[in-house]
Amino acid sequence: MTEYHPQDIEQKWQRRWQETRAFEVTEDPTRPKFYCLEMFAYPSGHAHVGHVRNYMIGDIIARTRRMRGYNVLHPFGWDAFGLPAENAAIKNKVHPEQWTLENIAHMKGQLQRLGISYAWEREIATCLPNYYRWNQWLFTRMFQRRLAYRRRSNVNWCESCQTVLANEQVVDGGCWRCGTPVTIRDLEQWFFRITAYADELLDALGSLTAWPEKVVMMQRNWIGRSEGARVRFPVVAAAGPGESADTVEVFTTRIDTIFGASFVLLAPEHPIVDRFAAASDAPDAFRARVARFRAQDRTARLTGEIEKEGFDTGRQVINPFTGQPVPVWVANFVLGDYGTGAVMAVPAHDQRDFEFARKYGLPVTVVIQPLDRMLAAEALEVAFEDEGVLVSSATFSGLPAHEARARMTADAAARGIGEGTVQYRLKDWGVSRQRYWGTPIPIIQCESCGLVAVPDEDLPVELPNITEFSGRGDSPLAYVPEFVNVPCPTCGRPARRETDTMDTFVDSSWYYYRFCDPTNDQLPFDPAKVSYWGPVDFYSGGVEHAILHLIYSRFFSRVFRDLGLVSIDEPFSRLLTQGMVLRHGAVMSKSKGNVVDPDEMIAKYGADALRLYVMFVAPPEKEVEWSDSGLEGAFRFLSRVWRIVDHLIPAIADAPQPTGMTLEPDERALRRKTHDTIDRVTRDIDPRMHLNTAVSTLMTMVNELYAFCEGQGLRPAGRDDEPAAVINRRETAAVLREAVEALVLLLSPFTPHLSEELWERLGHHDGLSAAGWLQADPIVARAEEIEIPVQVNGKLRGRITVPVDAAEADILAAAQAAVVSHVAGMDVVKTVVANRRLVNIVVRPAKGTL
RNA sequence: GCGAAAGUGGCGGAACUGGCAGACGCGCCGGACUUAGGAUCCGGUGGCCGAAAGGCCUUGGGGGUUCGACUCCCCCCUUUCGCACCA
Numbered sequence: 001m002t003e004y005h006p007q008d009i010e011q012k013w014q015r016r017w018q019e020t021r022a023f024e025v026t027e028d029p030t031r032p033k034f035y036c037l038e039m040f041a042y043p044s045g046h047a048h049v050g051h052v053r054n055y056m057i058g059d060i061i062a063r064t065r066r067m068r069g070y071n072v073l074h075p076f077g078w079d080a081f082g083l084p085a086e087n088a089a090i091k092n093k094v095h096p097e098q099w100t101l102e103n104i105a106h107m108k109g110q111l112q113r114l115g116i117s118y119a120w121e122r123e124i125a126t127c128l129p130n131y132y133r134w135n136q137w138l139f140t141r142m143f144q145r146r147l148a149y150r151r152r153s154n155v156n157w158c159e160s161c162q163t164v165l166a167n168e169q170v171v172d173g174g175c176w177r178c179g180t181p182v183t184i185r186d187l188e189q190w191f192f193r194i195t196a197y198a199d200e201l202l203d204a205l206g207s208l209t210a211w212p213e214k215v216v217m218m219q220r221n222w223i224g225r226s227e228g229a230r231v232r233f234p235v236v237a238a239a240g241p242g243e244s245a246d247t248v249e250v251f252t253t254r255i256d257t258i259f260g261a262s263f264v265l266l267a268p269e270h271p272i273v274d275r276f277a278a279a280s281d282a283p284d285a286f287r288a289r290v291a292r293f294r295a296q297d298r299t300a301r302l303t304g305e306i307e308k309e310g311f312d313t314g315r316q317v318i319n320p321f322t323g324q325p326v327p328v329w330v331a332n333f334v335l336g337d338y339g340t341g342a343v344m345a346v347p348a349h350d351q352r353d354f355e356f357a358r359k360y361g362l363p364v365t366v367v368i369q370p371l372d373r374m375l376a377a378e379a380l381e382v383a384f385e386d387e388g389v390l391v392s393s394a395t396f397s398g399l400p401a402h403e404a405r406a407r408m409t410a411d412a413a414a415r416g417i418g419e420g421t422v423q424y425r426l427k428d429w430g431v432s433r434q435r436y437w438g439t440p441i442p443i444i445q446c447e448s449c450g451l452v453a454v455p456d457e458d459l460p461v462e463l464p465n466i467t468e469f470s471g472r473g474d475s476p477l478a479y480v481p482e483f484v485n486v487p488c489p490t491c492g493r494p495a496r497r498e499t500d501t502m503d504t505f506v507d508s509s510w511y512y513y514r515f516c517d518p519t520n521d522q523l524p525f526d527p528a529k530v531s532y533w534g535p536v537d538f539y540s541g542g543v544e545h546a547i548l549h550l551i552y553s554r555f556f557s558r559v560f561r562d563l564g565l566v567s568i569d570e571p572f573s574r575l576l577t578q579g580m581v582l583r584h585g586a587v588m589s590k591s592k593g594n595v596v597d598p599d600e601m602i603a604k605y606g607a608d609a610l611r612l613y614v615m616f617v618a619p620p621e622k623e624v625e626w627s628d629s630g631l632e633g634a635f636r637f638l639s640r641v642w643r644i645v646d647h648l649i650p651a652i653a654d655a656p657q658p659t660g661m662t663l664e665p666d667e668r669a670l671r672r673k674t675h676d677t678i679d680r681v682t683r684d685i686d687p688r689m690h691l692n693t694a695v696s697t698l699m700t701m702v703n704e705l706y707a708f709c710e711g712q713g714l715r716p717a718g719r720d721d722e723p724a725a726v727i728n729r730r731e732t733a734a735v736l737r738e739a740v741e742a743l744v745l746l747l748s749p750f751t752p753h754l755s756e757e758l759w760e761r762l763g764h765h766d767g768l769s770a771a772g773w774l775q776a777d778p779i780v781a782r783a784e785e786i787e788i789p790v791q792v793n794g795k796l797r798g799r800i801t802v803p804v805d806a807a808e809a810d811i812l813a814a815a816q817a818a819v820v821s822h823v824a825g826m827d828v829v830k831t832v833v834a835n836r837r838l839v840n841i842v843v844r845p846a847k848g849t850l
Numbered sequence: 851g852c853g854a855a856a857g858u859g860g861c862g863g864a865a866c867u868g869g870c871a872g873a874c875g876c877g878c879c880g881g882a883c884u885u886a887g888g889a890u891c892c893g894g895u896g897g898c899c900g901a902a903a904g905g906c907c908u909u910g911g912g913g914g915u916u917c918g919a920c921u922c923c924c925c926c927c928u929u930u931c932g933c934a935c936c937a
Contacts, residue, residue, distance in 0.1 A: 172934095213855090214854065214855070217853080217854065217932080218933085221932075224933095226937085251936095252937060254937080306935085333935050338936045338937080343937045344937080345937085346937090424936095543931085546932085617876095622862095624862075625861090627861085629877075630876060633876055634875085637875085640890090643890085688866080690864095692862095692864085692874085692875095693863090693865095695874080696864075696873065696874035696875070697873090697874080699873095699875070700874065703874090706891080717883080717890075717891075718883095718889075718890040719890085788870090790870095791870085791917085791918075793918095796870060799870080831917085832869090832917050834869050835869075837870090838869045840917050841917090
């Protein structure tokens with residue numbers, strides 16, 4: 001017998017897959033397609049097992065679908081632009097491109113050594129001009145449609161990364177990448193108008209039934225739709241001329257409480273604040289207070305508790321519903337970039353307003369009464385924020401709050417003082433980055449023509465090769481005169497190129513379509529190809545992308561749709577967010593020194609054992625703790641498979657199919673196990689994706705196979721000089737061959753190298769891909785007898801074995817006989833035969849025995 | 851604070867539609883084979899009582915629905931994650 005040496009067979013099969021381009025695909029309308037995708041990788045250097053778990057999961061799904069006859073697209077690529085490359089360049093004097101390409105080469109080798117079945121001929125890297133030129137192409141289209149626009153604005157700034165961050169990239173007030181507290185800068189920036197799709201992105205979440213609810217919820221919260229009204233409060237004129245036309249517009253979701261609006265609060269950033277300051281008695285003091293609040297903004301506000309503060313502007317506005325003047329204050333907790341930057345304060349019905357009013361002695365008016373008690377403003381301890389009935393609200397008094405909202409909104413509109421509106425938390429996506437290693441923004445600024453898109457024939461705008469990466473916070477490209485100074489494409493006069501580069505999330509927002517047609521040099525992709533492959537049927541990656549990448553991708557897929565290149569809305573049909581791999585209780589990271597290098601494990605146990613272990617240890621969505629002994633267990637299992645298959649092969653390789661043979665009971669039992677295993681493993685892998693139980697089912701089958709062989713005197717002893725098994729009975733050989741072949745095929749998505757090798761040794765020379773998946777025969781899988789537990793008063797008291805088609809009455813009779821001692825002297829109150837799976841006899845003490 | 855998910859042996863986990871709790875693996879214990887075993891094969895392994903047969907308890911805690919609850923409902927505890935002044 002031969003021993004299991006994974007390293008030899010793994011290299012053999014990896015070479016063969018490469019030589020035969022085993023996973024290459026083309027469009028084939030005669031077969032059902034399946035697009036299986038794992039989030040592509042940032043080429044950081046070395047992949048650890050936490051990274052590769054995701055690729056293993058996708059590979060199980062891809063390989064299974066392939067064997068089931070689907071035309072499977074399973075590509076991989078590199079999210080290759082980004083800051084780490086540039087930082088490494090500054091630190092180590094290596095060009096970002098060199099650093100990136102070297103990392104890609106290493107990581108590609110790691111994935112190939114794991115036997116992931118990628119269509120490598122479709123590999124893409126976003127840092128190459130043949131990819132990023134299509135970012136630029138799309139940018140110019142978005143520019144023409146005003147979906148890309150430039151404006152000066154307060155943006156999030158990371159001091160450490162020296163660049164702008166999108167709102168989605170600010171986590172707990174810090175940079176998503178390095179955690180440095182975010183500061184605010186006022187810069188000219190490019191934005192993508194994702195808000196134009198806010199409603200659609202929100203509504204379509206309902207169609208994502210195969211996404212984790214958690215991700216859907218996070219996106220819903222992120223988009224943050226709220227329905228309400230804008231209402232204009234006219235400013236009571238001060239001495240200054242021309243001011244009488246001013247109004248303060250507020251956004252409220254509770255217009256029904258407007259009769260209780262006893263003051264108005266402005267964000268420190270609100271434009272009218274400067275005018276109020278200028279017109280005030282002490283403009284400098286006024287401005288100083290505003291400046292203090294603005295400085296608190298974000299960092300202080302987002303990271304910790306900040307005291308609610310405000311000051312009186314000394315000005316008043318008219319509440320357009322009461323007609324009464326109310327004071328205007330500036331408050332540090334009112335956000336300048338949400339709604340209108342101004343709110344009407346209703347202290348009786350909003351807790352923040354209530355606290356503010358108490359702190360500064362501002363009036364509180366109750367205008368909503370609950371149904372079960374009577375509120376008095378003086379006795380109020382907390383704001384009443386629930387629904388109720390309006391009081392002290394002129395003609396609206398007596399209306400339920402929800403009805404009042406509709407009527408009062410209509411009233412405001414009729415009077416021209418406001419209107420119903422929808423407000424989103426989602427903001428436009430800021431994409432300008434003041435760094436080198438990204439896609440140049442294809443815009444030229446001309447003094448006479450303004451902002452001009454680079455024409456298609458001049459694309460790509462290639463990133464110039466530079467050697468100085470300032471890291472100072474201005475764009476390195478601005479120091480390259482031959483890049484900056486160009487003629488205007490429209491008028492030909494000297495003009496300046498935009499020197500910012502695009503957020504790398506642009507790259508990853510549409511790569512899944514590029515895989516469908518990765519070398520197209522006329523378009524980002526051929527619409528016909530995307531129409532064949534799209535949408536992605538199975539997409540997996542980390543939950544950390546729940547709002548960043550996944551919301552941007554949903555946005556971009558709609559932009560492509562509206563450009564007429566794609567006909568579907570949603571790019572990803574089914575989403576799986578895989579759990580992380582921990583070691584010593586922490587996420588693996590180089591800095592913590594707790595990474596597990598897949599190559600080390602492959603050298604010791606083989607890629608198949610590593611794959612099997614990672615899939616077996618827990619369901620894909622769950623976090624797992626790395627365990628060396630678990631991996632050893634997987635290796636032991638594969639050795640066990642190898643040993644018995646290797647032992648049996650000479651005796652079964654030529655055996656016929658067992659169909660139609662007259663079998664002994666133990667042979668029938670083995671066939672039953674085989675077909676039951678086929679059925680369960682198939683369902684567990686797809687659709688259930690309980691990959692861990694698929695493995696455990698295969699383990700029980702191997703145990704059964706050993707037990708069967710033990711009974712037949714066929715068990716391998718595990719000695720080197722052991723002769724192969726000899727089987728005289730044709731039926732035994734037949735059922736064993738069927739069992740062994742099923743085992744090898746069912747294991748193959750998990751352990752492709754071992755399976756290919758054993759499959760070949762079983763006499764098949766055209767590879768697993770030609771083998772196809774298995775179909776369980778339900779008649780064979782059906783048990784002849786079933787064991788039924790018998791309960792008395794819900795407690796297990798015995799078991800009976802009956803023919804599988806026994807009548808219910810016979811089951812009951814047998815059950816009663818089996819538990820006679822527990823039922824003696826009792827009255828049977830009720831009997832339940834549950835779906836032929838369990839019997840419960842309900843008894844109570846017989847009358848007269850007490 | 852708001853929202854969501856989860857809580858099962860020493861450990862990872864299983865239990866599909868309310869029907870035998872603890873599959874499978876790790877670890878541990880024992881046996882066989884062996885000069886030897888950290889290889890291999892076989893067996894045991896939730897807790898308590900018992901020599902055994904068997905009995906009792908057991909899915910975070912408490913209540914409820916049901917013939918029957920890990921599963922459904924209510925309350926509480928814990929953990930993890932998300933949101934966190936969004937008017």
